[in-house]
Amino acid sequence: xxxxxxxxxxxxxxxxxxxxxxxxxxxxxxxxxxxxxxxxxxxxxxxxxxxxxxxxxxxxxxxxxxxxxxxxxxxxxxxxxxxxxxxxxxxxxxxx
Amino acid sequence: xxxxxxxxxxxxxxxxxxxxxxxxxxxxxxxxxxxxxxxxxxxxxxxxxxxxxxxxxxxxxxxxxxxxxxxxxxxxxxxxxxxxxxxxxxxxxxxxxxxxxxxxxxxxxxxxxxxxxxxxxxxxxxxxxxxxxxxxxxxxxxxxxxxxxxxxxxxxxxxxxxxxxxxxxxxxxxxxxxxxxxxxxxxxxxxxxxxxxxxxxxxxxxxxxxxxxxxxxxxxxxxxxxxxxxxxxxxxxxxxxxxxxxxxxxxxxxxxxxxxxxxxxxxxxxxxxxxxxxxxxxxxxxxxxxxxxxxxxxxxxxxxxxxxxxxxxxxxxxxxxxxxxxxxxxxxxxxxxxxxxxxxxxxxxxxxxxxxxxxxxxxxxxxxxxxxxxxxxxxxxxxxxxxxxxxxxxxxxxxxxxxxxxxxxxxxxxxxxxxxxxxxxxxxxxxxxxxxxxxxxxxxxxxxxxxxxxxxxxxxx
Numbered sequence: 001x002x003x004x005x006x007x008x009x010x011x012x013x014x015x016x017x018x019x020x021x022x023x024x025x026x027x028x029x030x031x032x033x034x035x036x037x038x039x040x041x042x043x044x045x046x047x048x049x050x051x052x053x054x055x056x057x058x059x060x061x062x063x064x065x066x067x068x069x070x071x072x073x074x075x076x077x078x079x080x081x082x083x084x085x086x087x088x089x090x091x092x093x094x095x096x
Numbered sequence: 097x098x099x100x101x102x103x104x105x106x107x108x109x110x111x112x113x114x115x116x117x118x119x120x121x122x123x124x125x126x127x128x129x130x131x132x133x134x135x136x137x138x139x140x141x142x143x144x145x146x147x148x149x150x151x152x153x154x155x156x157x158x159x160x161x162x163x164x165x166x167x168x169x170x171x172x173x174x175x176x177x178x179x180x181x182x183x184x185x186x187x188x189x190x191x192x193x194x195x196x197x198x199x200x201x202x203x204x205x206x207x208x209x210x211x212x213x214x215x216x217x218x219x220x221x222x223x224x225x226x227x228x229x230x231x232x233x234x235x236x237x238x239x240x241x242x243x244x245x246x247x248x249x250x251x252x253x254x255x256x257x258x259x260x261x262x263x264x265x266x267x268x269x270x271x272x273x274x275x276x277x278x279x280x281x282x283x284x285x286x287x288x289x290x291x292x293x294x295x296x297x298x299x300x301x302x303x304x305x306x307x308x309x310x311x312x313x314x315x316x317x318x319x320x321x322x323x324x325x326x327x328x329x330x331x332x333x334x335x336x337x338x339x340x341x342x343x344x345x346x347x348x349x350x351x352x353x354x355x356x357x358x359x360x361x362x363x364x365x366x367x368x369x370x371x372x373x374x375x376x377x378x379x380x381x382x383x384x385x386x387x388x389x390x391x392x393x394x395x396x397x398x399x400x401x402x403x404x405x406x407x408x409x410x411x412x413x414x415x416x417x418x419x420x421x422x423x424x425x426x427x428x429x430x431x432x433x434x435x436x437x438x439x440x441x442x443x444x445x446x447x448x449x450x451x452x453x454x455x456x457x458x459x460x461x462x463x464x465x466x467x468x469x470x471x472x473x474x475x476x477x478x479x480x481x482x483x484x485x486x487x488x489x490x491x492x493x494x495x496x497x498x499x500x501x502x503x504x505x506x507x508x509x510x511x512x513x514x515x516x517x518x519x520x521x522x523x524x525x526x527x528x529x530x531x532x533x534x535x536x537x538x539x540x541x542x543x544x545x546x547x548x549x550x551x552x553x554x555x556x557x
Contacts, residue, residue, distance in 0.1 A: 020219070058396075059393055075269050
């Protein structure tokens, strides 16, 4: 039994976009019977706290900063386009 | 019937809005338990924001009062940042009707081919509610408030169309656009952009925003900002070391917790946001359009953050030297409101973004000063906050000048302030013309570039 994974969902203020994406992500995780903690965070704090998570779902995928954890594009959670593909990516990471 | 409605309204804004969210939840076919959870979460958000603001005011006000007394600078309107602004709006009696108005206008414009933007961002409906609530309060003209909200929505969609390729190329994300009011800044800054183009040597200055961000980025974190500002206000107020540190910690705590409790508003709205987005997308299957999103997908640009941090000292200076300013910058001191839109106009150049941000921030000080009394009044009517002791009013420094433009147009509608109203109308028309031409030129250039490379950043044909 591996450790339960922590997923950070990050946006500019940790209020609106990240909360919308996190809502969608939680529902899709449940649909796929995956178990993980989804935590909404503020972009500006990422550098200091990113290490506490296993996966980063990023609303601003072009951010050049490396946070030291796998980064997944979060925009599909807002647009709905290419959502299955990023969910496959997340599923692989959650199960790893 | 009227007595019944009155007795429901008497329950207070948080309960009434919670009730509406519950009913809306059922309308979009959420489970009863889910709808109930959303309604209670909304109530928690209201109480939470009210609690944190009360705590922040209690801790900062004595220091602010001492500072005002000691220095004689009259900064009597405390800036709480956008979270407090958003909290009041949801308590406006007509707030929820803005959802169908925005969705309706958007669908009509899409059907007629007047926009390419399908705006699925239901969160920023609050920006229009905020404007309409203030305009109604200050002019008493509810019809004008709604008509101008309509104009605002159309302008947001056109602004998204006119920056579509630019934001796609800046972020590398295909198929999106940004119908956010913050991009209105570029309308009145286009003439400045034209001037800057004529200054020789300006584009020779090379900067590295990412490297700068690595060095000073920590200054942009809420707890640092709150701590330093609290410390500064207490220091100028002449407090001893112990009280200074205590005030600083209140500032840090307040600014850290405010976004966390405000996030609960979105948590409550999430099911409705999703249902509305699905509803809109299902109306236009297979059509070529851009999906309109809230601004954070732009947040990967280091320029935006670096420019906002370099703006902080300017804001502190402005608060003291701008004649007639009453705003004490606090919650919005990292004024990304001034850099999110301008970074697009500046084509991601740090120097230009900063120059634009400095200029547009002047309009923010005056707009926030003018609306302070009304914002304070609304917050009291809705019972979200009590009047801050020590400060006569509070406000939001990040407010767009467009709120003021709409106020003057509402006055014009109501037959008052004809001269000012007409001047505002003419100046805005001129700026919009220049902005429209410049943006269309940039969009066409990027489209041609895409065609030459044989790629497309949009969906569909």
